Every structure is written in C-alpha cells, then in structure tokens.
Amino acid sequence: MTTDLHLNRPRRHFILTATATAAGLALVHPLAQAQGLPESARIFAGFAPGGTVDVTGRRVADKLRDVLAKSVVVENRTGAGGQIALTALKIAPADGLTLLVTPMSMLGxxxxxxxxxxxxxxxxxxxxxxxxxxxxxFAVGPMVPASVKTLADFVGWCKANPKDANFGSPAAGSVPHFVAELFGRAASIDLKHVPYRGTQPAIADLIGGQVASVSGPIGEFLQHLPAGKVRLLATSGAARSKFAPGVATYAEQGFKDIVFDEWFGFYMPAKVPADALNRAVIAIRNALSSPDMVEALAQMGLEARPSTPAELAALLKKDSERWAPLIKTIGFTADS
Structure with missing residues (x-):
C-alpha cells in the first residue's frame, strides 16, 4: 500500500504538496485544463441508488466533472453488504480515475x-x-400502532407482539445493524434482524408494512417523514440531531451507552501515484467545501467533512478498535 500520504510522510509535507498542486491547477485556464483531462473517471458505490451512499457519490461526481475527468460516473456495485464494490476497487487500475465511496462499516x-x-x-x-x-x-412504520411514539412504547409493543418484533438494516454486520442489536439487548427484547441491500429498500418494506422498524442513517428517513408513514423514535448521537431536533436520542430515553455515529469515506486502489492522489484529495475537498454541496448534503442529514488521507486512516483505526470489543460482546459472526 502507498504510505507516502497515509501514515509515514508528515502531514505538513502533504499540505504543502497539496497546496502547491492546487496553486498549479488554479493557474491553468479551465478550458485548457478540461482539454487535457482524461475522458472518464468512476466512483463505485456499494449500495442501491437513492440511498445516502449513492447520492453522496453522485453529488461529488457532479463536482468532479471537468476537474478530475471530463466525465465522472457513479457505478452501483451492490451486494454482499458493500463487499462487491470494495472488491471491484481492489482490482481496479491504480490510475487515479477509480474511487469508492463507502461507509466505515465495510472497512472497520x-x-x-x-x-x-x-x-x-x-x-x-x-x-x-x-x-x-x-x-x-430508529424508525417504525404502519405495522406499529400510531400510539407508539417513544422507545419505551416500542419495547412494550414488541413484548406484546413478539412475532412481529423485527428491524431492517442496510446490511448484516453494519453499524446500524449493531446499534439496533445493542438497543434490543439493553431493552431485553428479542429483535429479529432483517438485512437489506441498502437502507432505502428496507424503508420501502417499512412503509409497506413488511417490517416493523428500521435502523439506518438519519438522512435516509427525512424524505419519508412528512407523509407520516415513517416515524422516528430515536437518534444515536451524543446530542439531538439538528436534522430532527424534536426526536430524543437513545441516551435521553434511558439507553445511555447507545451513542454512535458513522462516516462515509473516499478510497482509491493501493499504490495510486502520489500526484493522482493529491489531485483527487484537492478536488474532493473543494467539492465538499462548496456552499451548495454543504446545503445539499444537509438536506440528507449529512455533515460534509473533508479530510486528509492520514486523518481518514487514523479515523478508521480508531473506530475499528472501538467496535472490536462491542462486536465480541454481541457475539455476531457473518459466517455463522
């Protein structure tokens, strides 16, 4: 794996290199720059169209057009809980023209x-x-009576209706899967897990009454709330989400240890040349920092957070180490 900009090279050197590259790019006339660009680049997304992973990739792809390449497209490589997209990235050419946007779960x-x-x-x-x-x-749908408005209400309903006590998540072994699993354990209810290929397919079944509840990124639910068929019962942050301030957190409702968030990150194949990596880092940072992008992501319950490669590597390491003992406690193995 290329480690120049990952762990070994000092961050100051990366910033200086990136700044110099950005300055160089700024001196190039846009038309001349576009004429010298590769024809196409692609971003793999491991989940279904319409979900937050897919839409994040598409929003960024729009900003990278005529910057990274003349055309930047998103390819949905769904299946195996995001593993198919990661496998596709692994074998892709390390030419700086293939990226992946993925949740932390698949890597950490x-x-x-x-x-x-x-x-x-x-x-x-x-x-x-x-x-x-x-x-x-954490949301419920038409299968659960409208009188259920809190986690305590839901726990009571599950105990009275054990055969219907279930939840969907975007993938088995993902963070939203484990958040709901930890909630079920803490509440002493047997919540059966129903895995999907993304949160939107799970929400479709939630609205259709095929599944009682869904655990997923908060932004996945926002578009469905006005119609009233999806009701948020809790959010997982340390404080109430600014995207759903009227919804109490798990911690506020008595589940003090359920405080989690997650992130999406951009990756390239290992051994990508440093200049190609620098170009992508700068392009993505500029894309995510633009006011219209910040606003568009906020509408999906997402906070734009560009970083350096080294910062992303450190974040993955930290989150993976946090989850290791929790997963052992849960006792989940995907191979069983």
Whole structure:
C-alpha cells in the first residue's frame, strides 16, 4: 500500500504538496485544463441508488466533472453488504480515475465479523478523504400502532407482539445493524434482524408494512417523514440531531451507552501515484467545501467533512478498535 500520504510522510509535507498542486491547477485556464483531462473517471458505490451512499457519490461526481475527468460516473456495485464494490476497487487500475465511496462499516466492522474477506481494509486501499458524518435513526412504520411514539412504547409493543418484533438494516454486520442489536439487548427484547441491500429498500418494506422498524442513517428517513408513514423514535448521537431536533436520542430515553455515529469515506486502489492522489484529495475537498454541496448534503442529514488521507486512516483505526470489543460482546459472526 502507498504510505507516502497515509501514515509515514508528515502531514505538513502533504499540505504543502497539496497546496502547491492546487496553486498549479488554479493557474491553468479551465478550458485548457478540461482539454487535457482524461475522458472518464468512476466512483463505485456499494449500495442501491437513492440511498445516502449513492447520492453522496453522485453529488461529488457532479463536482468532479471537468476537474478530475471530463466525465465522472457513479457505478452501483451492490451486494454482499458493500463487499462487491470494495472488491471491484481492489482490482481496479491504480490510475487515479477509480474511487469508492463507502461507509466505515465495510472497512472497520467487517474484519471483526468475517473470518475471511475478499480484501484487506488497509493493504488494498488508499484513503483519500472523509466525505460526511451522520447519526443513525430508529424508525417504525404502519405495522406499529400510531400510539407508539417513544422507545419505551416500542419495547412494550414488541413484548406484546413478539412475532412481529423485527428491524431492517442496510446490511448484516453494519453499524446500524449493531446499534439496533445493542438497543434490543439493553431493552431485553428479542429483535429479529432483517438485512437489506441498502437502507432505502428496507424503508420501502417499512412503509409497506413488511417490517416493523428500521435502523439506518438519519438522512435516509427525512424524505419519508412528512407523509407520516415513517416515524422516528430515536437518534444515536451524543446530542439531538439538528436534522430532527424534536426526536430524543437513545441516551435521553434511558439507553445511555447507545451513542454512535458513522462516516462515509473516499478510497482509491493501493499504490495510486502520489500526484493522482493529491489531485483527487484537492478536488474532493473543494467539492465538499462548496456552499451548495454543504446545503445539499444537509438536506440528507449529512455533515460534509473533508479530510486528509492520514486523518481518514487514523479515523478508521480508531473506530475499528472501538467496535472490536462491542462486536465480541454481541457475539455476531457473518459466517455463522
């Protein structure tokens, strides 16, 4: 794995290099720059169209057009809880024209739940930039009576209706899966897990009455709240989400240990040349820092958070180490 901008090279050197590259790019006339660009670049997304991973990738792709390449497209490589997209990135050319946007779960959680993965989360990928951070929401749908408005209400309903006590998540072994699992354990209810290929398919079944509840990124629920068919019962942050200030957190409702958030990050194949990495880092930072992008992401419950490659690598390490003992406590293994 390329380590120049990952761990070994001082961050100051990276910033100076990136600044110099940005200054160089700024001196190039836009038309001349576009004429010298590659024809196309692509961003892999491991989840279904319409979800926050997919939409984040598409928003950034729009900003990278005529900056990273003349055309930048998002390819949805769904399946295996995001692993198919990661595997595709692993074998893609390390030419700076193929990226991946992924939740942390696939890199920081899966190594603790799968005996064997088709990729090494550190050796096979080059961190580029964090994209966004977000809290999780826990929502119920038409299967659950309108009188259920809090987690305590839901716990009571589950105990009275054990056969219907279930929840959907975007993938088995993902953070939203474990957040709901920890909630069920803390509440002493047997919440059965129903995995999906993304949160939006889970919400579709929630609205259709096929599943009682869904745990997923808070932004996935926002568009469905006005119609009233989806009701948020809790959010997972340390404080109430600014995107749903009227909804109490898990901690406020008595589940003090359920305080979690997550992030999406951009990655490239390992051994991508330093100049190609620098170009991508600068382009993504500029994209995520633009006011219209910040506003567009906020509408999906996402906070734009660009970073350096080294910062993203350190963040992944920290989160993976936090989840390791929790997963052991839960006892989940994806291979069982």
């Amino acid at each position: 959680i899966y190594p603790h739940t799968y005996k064997k993965l088709p990729y090494d989360p550190v050796a096979d990928f080059q961190p580029v930039s964090q994209a966004v951070r977000f809290d999780f929401g």
